[in-house]
Amino acid sequence: DIQMTQSPSTLSASVGDRVTITCRASQSISSWLAWYQQKPGKAPNLLIYDASSLESGVPSRFSGSRSGTEFTLTISSLQPDDFATYFCQQYNSYPVAFGQGTRLEIK
Amino acid sequence: QVQLVQSGAEVKKPGASVKVSCKASGYSFTTYAIHWVRQAPGQRLEWMGWINSGNGNTKYSQKFQGRVTFTRDTSASTAYMELSSLRSEDTAVYYCARDSRAIYYYASGSFLSWFNPWGQGTLVTVSS
Numbered sequence: 001d002i003q004m005t006q007s008p009s010t011l012s013a014s015v016g017d018r019v020t021i022t023c024r025a026s027q028s029i030s031s032w033l034a035w036y037q038q039k040p041g042k043a044p045n046l047l048i049y050d051a052s053s054l055e056s057g058v059p060s061r062f063s064g065s066r067s068g069t070e071f072t073l074t075i076s077s078l079q080p081d082d083f084a085t086y087f088c089q090q091y092n093s094y095p096v097a098f099g100q101g102t103r104l105e106i107k
Numbered sequence: 108q109v110q111l112v113q114s115g116a117e118v119k120k121p122g123a124s125v126k127v128s129c130k131a132s133g134y135s136f137t138t139y140a141i142h143w144v145r146q147a148p149g150q151r152l153e154w155m156g157w158i159n160s161g162n163g164n165t166k167y168s169q170k171f172q173g174r175v176t177f178t179r180d181t182s183a184s185t186a187y188m189e190l191s192s193l194r195s196e197d198t199a200v201y202y203c204a205r206d207s208r209a210i211y212y213y214a215s216g217s218f219l220s221w222f223n224p225w226g227q228g229t230l231v232t233v234s235s
Binding site for chain 2 (some may be wrong): 032034042043044045046049055087089091092093094095096097098099100101
């Protein structure tokens with residue numbers, strides 16, 4: 001099974017900061033990776049798919065990239081609404097697997 | 108808009124079964140597969156499998172094989188997840204999520220994709 005390792009587990013940042021979250025796959029998953037945002041008590045919300053494609057309606061300050069088996073989610077300028085938990089998902093092969101999540105908190 | 112609405116929270120005793128529903132609206136129900144994902148307290152999201160809403164075919168994660176059953180009622184645009192022989196470790200929020208691509212997109216019938224949208228989640232608590 002493919003393992004997804006996210007870092008950091010928690011990230012403290014301020015409004016306006018540029019932040020990067022990383023997700024590493026235990027083996028090649030090509031670009032079959034998605035990023036989601038989740039707020040407490042709410043359903044996950046799709047941000048990015050196919051590693052770098054922005055979901056319709058998602059602000060352009062969110063972007064994704066890939067380098068081999070390492071994937072990054074970047075928020076270019078944090079807004080108050082962005083403080084949430086983020087997690088990645090691989091859909092290259094079964095079983096579909098998720099990262100453990102990164103909690104983005106206000107510094 | 109496309110929406111998945113799940114049934115309410117459940118409290119079950121060890122050894123019992125639970126059935127969670129997921130009602131779809133805003134699209135043609137039989138055109139997309141539905142996945143089930145759970146998240147136990149403090150744990151990462153865990154994929155359980157999918158049901159082809161069109162023909163009822165299913166695929167289960169090996170971890171849940173034999174203990175989980177996915178069904179659907181096309182007349183009600185609703186998918187169901189039933190988990191049996193519950194134990195305390197099954198305490199979790201259970202989500203349904205729609206596959207991102209229509210069923211006809213897949214030549215192989217293998218639904219490997221991202222999920223959008225998700226249901227609001229159903230908390231299942233297993234406690235004696």
